[in-house]
Amino acid sequence: MxxxxxxxxxxxxxxxxxxxxxxxxxxxxxxxxxxxxxxxxxxxxxxxxxxxxxxxxxxxxxxxxxxxxxxxxxxxxxxxxxxxxxxxxxxxxxxxxxxxxxxxxxxxxxxxxxxxxxxxxxxxxxxxxxxxxxxxxxxxxxxxxxxxxxxxxDNSGLATLDDAEETLARLQAYQNRCEVAASVMKEMDAASRQATIVEKLANAGFGAPLGPSADDVLARLRDRMNSAA
The missing domain is CATH 1.10.287 (Helix Hairpins)
Known part of the structure; x- marks a missing residue:
């Protein structure tokens, strides 16, 4: 033994x-x-x-x-x-x-x-x-x-790769959203500035008015009143 x-x-x-x-x-x-x-x-x-x-x-x-x-x-x-x-x-x-x-x-x-x-x-x-x-x-x-x-x-190694790929995809999606939002904001800012300038010109009497004025409304009301009399 x-x-x-x-x-x-x-x-x-x-x-x-x-x-x-x-x-x-x-x-x-x-x-x-x-x-x-x-x-x-x-x-x-x-x-x-x-x-x-x-x-x-x-x-x-x-x-x-x-x-x-x-x-x-x-x-x-x-x-x-x-x-x-x-x-x-x-x-x-x-x-x-x-x-x-x-x-x-x-x-x-x-x-x-x-x-x-x-x-x-x-x-x-x-x-x-x-x-x-x-x-x-x-x-x-x-x-x-x-x-x-x-x-x-190794499963843990594969899981790490999966996590890294998912993180990268989320990061890329977030960056894309940020780029789109920034682009939209730029377009909105440009349109807003253009609309403001057109409104100022219209209010100053340059070009067609953008909407009905108070004078137009009063005239319409007087016409309605006279018609009713």
């Missing part, structure tokens, strides 16, 4: 760990890519150092070849003049330089091989890094899309 409980605890811990990794997969991937990019940058520096060292070894090799040639010339001259002892010393120096020359050739061969492998590794790593970076961008876009989909699928 106790072993079963321990197994269950480990199982739940594993599930929780995996769930945590899944929830944080995008930032985890981003950090892993940054770490890989830093490692590739270090590899580039290693290639540059190896190339520089190989160039130094080539320079050293050229110097050794020149020294060997010079000593051989001098040793031959010594032999020609019977200075066997000096010629022997020259030969010993030449032998040492030839050993250094052989070691330098091996070092250059190793450098060349190592540089070739490092460059191939860097190129392959850079290609993989670029693919990972493209994948990260796609993963981030997918994550954002999924968040948007979840928000749209």
């Amino acid at each position: 106790f072993n079963s409980i321990l197994t269950l605890i480990r199982g739940r811990a594993y599930d929780a760990e995996q769930a945590f990794i899944d929830r944080n997969a995008v930032p985890l991937l981003a950090q892993q890519i940054r770490d890989a990019a830093a490692a590739i940058q270090s590899a580039r520096r290693a290639v540059a150092i190896a190339v520089a060292q190989n160039e130094q070894e080539k320079s050293r090799y050229s110097a050794i070849i020149d020294r060997i040639a010079d000593l051989e010339t001098r040793a031959v001259a010594a032999l020609q003049k019977g200075s066997d002892e000096l010629a022997r010393e020259g030969a010993e120096a030449i032998a040492q330089l030839e050993a250094e020359r052989d070691a330098s050739e091996k070092a250059q061969a190793q450098f060349t091989q190592t540089i070739g492998k490092l460059k191939a590794t860097v190129r392959a790593s850079e290609a993989r890094l670029q693919e990972l970076q493209r994948g990260e961008r796609l993963a981030r876009a997918t994550a954002q899309t999924q968040k948007l989909s979840v928000a749209c699928d």
Whole structure:
């Protein structure tokens, strides 16, 4: 029983760990890519150092070849003049330089091989890094899309959209009413001003009267009275 409980605890811990990794997969991937990019940058520096060292070894090799040639010339001259002892010393120096020359050739061969492998590794790593970076961008876009989909699928989110649309419609209707009312008011004000001017002109005797006057009414009443008499 106790072993079963321990197994269950480990199982739940594993599930929780995996769930945590899944929830944080995008930032985890981003950090892993940054770490890989830093490692590739270090590899580039290693290639540059190896190339520089190989160039130094080539320079050293050229110097050794020149020294060997010079000593051989001098040793031959010594032999020609019977200075066997000096010629022997020259030969010993030449032998040492030839050993250094052989070691330098091996070092250059190793450098060349190592540089070739490092460059191939860097190129392959850079290609993989670029693919990972493209994948990260796609993963981030997918994550954002999924968040948007979840928000749209959520009833509360849809309700919020509905409320916002209804508010916008009411606001637009209110603004339209305000515009219509303002337009009508302007028309009414203009008509009122025009009617006032016409009334003033008519009252002043300019043009036909707008309606019956008191004098007209009195005249009509007198006519009615006279007719009745």
